[in-house]
Amino acid sequence: MVRSLFLFDMTFWLYLAALTLYVAYLFARRPSMALAPAGYPSEQFDERDGAWATQLGQVATLVTVFGWLVNTAALLTRAFERLEHSGTFAPWSNQFEAMAYVSWAIILGYVLLELRYKIKAIGAFVVGIGFIAMGAASLLPYRYQTAEPLVPALNSYWIYIHVSVTLTSYAAFAMAGGLGVMYLFKERAELQGTQSRFYAAFPDLETIDELGYKAIMIGFPLLAFGIILGAMWANYAWGGYWSWDPKETWSLIVWLIYGAYIHARMTRGWEGRRAAIYAVFGFLMVIFCFWGVNFLLSGLHAYA
Amino acid sequence: MNGQPDALTERETPRTPAPGVGWEEFSRELVEFFASIKLAMFLFLFIAITATIGTVIQQGERPETYVQEYGENAYRWFLRLGVTDVYHTWWFTSLLGLLCVNSLTCFYKRFPAVWRSMKQDKVSVSLAFIKGMKQQAEIPVKGSKEAVAQSLAQHFIEKGYRVLAKNDAGEVTLYATKGVLGRVGAHMAHLSATVIVLGGLLGSYYGFQEFGVCLEGQTYHIPRGNFDLRVDKFWIDYHENGSVKSYNSTLTVVEGGQQQMTKTITVNDPLVYKGIWFYQSSYGDAWDQIEIARVNIKDKESDKVLKTVDLEWQKEQSIDDLKLKLSITDFVADFAFNSTEKKVYSKTVEHANPAIKLTVNERNSVEATPWIFYQFPDLFDIKDSKYQFELVGYKPKKYTGLQIAKNPGINIVWLGSTMIVVGITLSSFIYHRRLWTKIVGTGEGVTVHLGGTTHKSQIDFQKEFRKLTEKIRMF
Numbered sequence: 070m071v072r073s074l075f076l077f078d079m080t081f082w083l084y085l086a087a088l089t090l091y092v093a094y095l096f097a098r099r100p101s102m103a104l105a106p107a108g109y110p111s112e113q114f115d116e117r118d119g120a121w122a123t124q125l126g127q128v129a130t131l132v133t134v135f136g137w138l139v140n141t142a143a144l145l146t147r148a149f150e151r152l153e154h155s156g157t158f159a160p161w162s163n164q165f166e167a168m169a170y171v172s173w174a175i176i177l178g179y180v181l182l183e184l185r186y187k188i189k190a191i192g193a194f195v196v197g198i199g200f201i202a203m204g205a206a207s208l209l210p211y212r213y214q215t216a217e218p219l220v221p222a223l224n225s226y227w228i229y230i231h232v233s234v235t236l237t238s239y240a241a242f243a244m245a246g247g248l249g250v251m252y253l254f255k256e257r258a259e260l261q262g263t264q265s266r267f268y269a270a271f272p273d274l275e276t277i278d279e280l281g282y283k284a285i286m287i288g289f290p291l292l293a294f295g296i297i298l299g300a301m302w303a304n305y306a307w308g309g310y311w312s313w314d315p316k317e318t319w320s321l322i323v324w325l326i327y328g329a330y331i332h333a334r335m336t337r338g339w340e341g342r343r344a345a346i347y348a349v350f351g352f353l354m355v356i357f358c359f360w361g362v363n364f365l366l367s368g369l370h371a372y373a
Numbered sequence: 374m375n376g377q378p379d380a381l382t383e384r385e386t387p388r389t390p391a392p393g394v395g396w397e398e399f400s401r402e403l404v405e406f407f408a409s410i411k412l413a414m415f416l417f418l419f420i421a422i423t424a425t426i427g428t429v430i431q432q433g434e435r436p437e438t439y440v441q442e443y444g445e446n447a448y449r450w451f452l453r454l455g456v457t458d459v460y461h462t463w464w465f466t467s468l469l470g471l472l473c474v475n476s477l478t479c480f481y482k483r484f485p486a487v488w489r490s491m492k493q494d495k496v497s498v499s500l501a502f503i504k505g506m507k508q509q510a511e512i513p514v515k516g517s518k519e520a521v522a523q524s525l526a527q528h529f530i531e532k533g534y535r536v537l538a539k540n541d542a543g544e545v546t547l548y549a550t551k552g553v554l555g556r557v558g559a560h561m562a563h564l565s566a567t568v569i570v571l572g573g574l575l576g577s578y579y580g581f582q583e584f585g586v587c588l589e590g591q592t593y594h595i596p597r598g599n600f601d602l603r604v605d606k607f608w609i610d611y612h613e614n615g616s617v618k619s620y621n622s623t624l625t626v627v628e629g630g631q632q633q634m635t636k637t638i639t640v641n642d643p644l645v646y647k648g649i650w651f652y653q654s655s656y657g658d659a660w661d662q663i664e665i666a667r668v669n670i671k672d673k674e675s676d677k678v679l680k681t682v683d684l685e686w687q688k689e690q691s692i693d694d695l696k697l698k699l700s701i702t703d704f705v706a707d708f709a710f711n712s713t714e715k716k717v718y719s720k721t722v723e724h725a726n727p728a729i730k731l732t733v734n735e736r737n738s739v740e741a742t743p744w745i746f747y748q749f750p751d752l753f754d755i756k757d758s759k760y761q762f763e764l765v766g767y768k769p770k771k772y773t774g775l776q777i778a779k780n781p782g783i784n785i786v787w788l789g790s791t792m793i794v795v796g797i798t799l800s801s802f803i804y805h806r807r808l809w810t811k812i813v814g815t816g817e818g819v820t821v822h823l824g825g826t827t828h829k830s831q832i833d834f835q836k837e838f839r840k841l842t843e844k845i846r847m848f
């Protein structure tokens with residue numbers, strides 16, 4: 070237990086460091102051409118960044134990747150500890166582990182995004198959410214952080230796949246929420262005509278909007294799959310695939326909210342600002358589904 | 374689909390204008406309404422909002438609970454609106470029904486177009502059409518228009534596009550498309566909602582869910598399956614630290630006097646026989662049977678314990694040196710007496726006032742069947758007996774609580790579930806791209822006019838488009 074808790078702790082500090090570096094990256098001195106308005110193709114960020122920002126950005130990425138590796142090690146260590154003590158392998162079997170897993174998935178998603186699109190400014194928002202998730206986990210009381218044996222209802226191979234799939238969808242929605250916040254920041258800056266260096270590293274609004282949509286399009290099928298796996302599990306454990314238990318109802322609510330979003334995008338006016346606000350709202354609902362339901366509402370899922 | 378670009382003539386689907394206001398007009402409006410995305414968004418959100426009610430207000434509680442928490446007035450409204458059982462109200466069910474109608478109409482209205490575009494598509498478009506697209510480029514290239522068209526088509530095919538071509542006098546038009554499966558996926562998702570709801574309805578009309586309290590060693594008839602179920606054993610496994618590891622029941626299915634199957638079920642591992650599922654659901658102490666009881670036999674005069682015996686349930690035991698034959702013939706957990714029927718029964722299932730009925734045979738002359746209370750040892754006296762009996766402890770029989778369910782709609786629900794997951798996944802990761810190219814001959818080469826659209830994933834498409842234009846420049 071001690072070993073994994075130490076690694077989780079280290080993950081927390083590394084994510085804090087990464088977040089700080091990404092924020093510093095945004096504030097770094099840039100060549101004046103960087104202040105040109107939006108519309109830059111995203112591949113040319115290196116030119117716009119200049120020496121200072123580029124170096125800060127590289128260190129930020131390195132620290133993030135290292136933090137993610139430590140996060141991975143922490144989850145693996147916890148998995149082996151679980152195997153010894155509680156007869157299951159899944160390192161997402163209580164609230165603490167689930168949060169640590171979500172931040173792992175958020176950071177993984179971010180690293181892949183950065184690899185593909187090379188937009189480091191997103192780090193300040195998305196790594197931020199990963200850090201908050203890890204931080205909230207560390208704030209849980211100690212008795213929530215240990216690997217207690219699972220109650221019989223949860224001790225099943227379904228926990229491996231149902232929980233991990235659902236949590237991964239939360240991570241995708243977190244990514245979309247972070248991008249939504251970023252969009253709103255950037256849009257405000259554009260409306261005010263701010264010439265602040267801060268926004269020079271931001272991609273154009275359309276790109277942020279599109280990436281947010283992509284994140285939701287990854288989260289949406291994952292959540293559907295997660296809910297259905299949950300239904301299959303319920304059918305195995307409780308004798309009915311759907312019992313309107315608060316947790317399953319709330320994940321359905323979240324899914325419906327995003328369902329409305331993807332259809333809304335097909336009609337006019339639901340891109341950009343509205344979509345960004347909606348993505349933030351959707352993410353708040355995800356947080357409620359993940360935290361609020363476990364702590365505020367009663368039900369079969371209240372395993373925390 | 375086929376490797377060679379082939380010529381294709383354009384075909385417009387004629388639109389017949391509806392005459393006047395009649396059934397046709399009305400039905401078209403109706404389809405329009407039910408296929409609208411606005412209705413879909415409204416339904417998604419409205420179902421989401423109403424579904425929260427049931428997570429905030431406890432469902433299916435007793436009236437007193439609501440009155441106590443919310444007051445009499447609020448409770449009356451609760452009943453009127455059905456919020457104490459929201460998910461089964463007519464209006465909530467109707468919302469789900471409407472969503473089905475909505476998505477089916479959407480499928481009916483839009484899928485034919487998707488289907489057609491899988492088979493054939495509009496190839497010849499005007500130059501203005503290409504120039505008006507969001508992604509468009511104009512690239513001068515050396516070579517004949519046929520040669521350029523050939524290599525361009527080759528390139529598209531390598532990239533997994535389906536290519537159609539049309540060779541006109543002064544120009545060649547190429548049409549390339551990919552990823553229509555993404556749209557098919559969306560429509561698969563649209564059908565799935567109805568499939569799931571149908572499966573659910575089938576299950577609720579032809580299925581059942583019951584709860585059974587079963588004692589070890591007993592056999593129960595399952596009328597709906599016309600077979601018997603014997604509960605061989607129930608036990609609990611513990612972890613080292615004392616927390617429960619698993620609840621287990623060993624069950625045997627008996628049909629026609631034959632043992633058909635035996636299985637030990639646990640919470641996550643039910644027994645399935647003839648479509649009926651038996652789940653380990655709960656457990657407890659039986660209120661009308663015990664396994665064993667410990668009884669002190671005292672000498673009435675000296676009040677000394679002569680012997681302590683462990684008596685098994687309904688098994689006579691001889692104590693030869695005291696010339697006694699004892700057996701436990703009945704048990705109640707919470708003693709009560711019905712004076713009209715003259716019957717002893719258990720008031721509750723709690724072991725609040727346990728008592729055994731002891732059948733005593735002394736020297737083959739004195740016979741008695743007193744009730745002996747665990748909490749009140751001195752309540753009885755057998756007149757001609759030398760002895761006094763005292764119940765000092767007992768081990769109750771455990772019962773296992775089984776959830777018994779049959780759901781003939783379940784496989785349809787899983788079919789719909791698969792459709793929804795596969796459908797959404799396809800539509801998320803595959804996006805429909807369409808590219809039109811016009812290769813127009815100029816003096817010493819050709820000009821390639823390239824334009825393309827996608828219905829989503831703009832930035833990826835943008836990137837792809839840029840790569841494509843770079844490629845064409847190198848021809």
Ligand code: HEM
Binds near residue numbers: 409410476477483
């Ligand atoms: C029942 C649950 C539903 C699910 C799971 C669902 C899912 C989807 C998905 C994943 C897409 C693809 C989105 C994209 O490409 O960005 C889509 C497209 C669409 N949906 Fe739905 N949908 C549902 C209900 C509805 C309803 C009730 C309507 C009624 C109007 C509707 C209308 C549409 C339309 C018009 C499209 C575009 C289709 C196309 O590209 O050809 N959907 N839906």
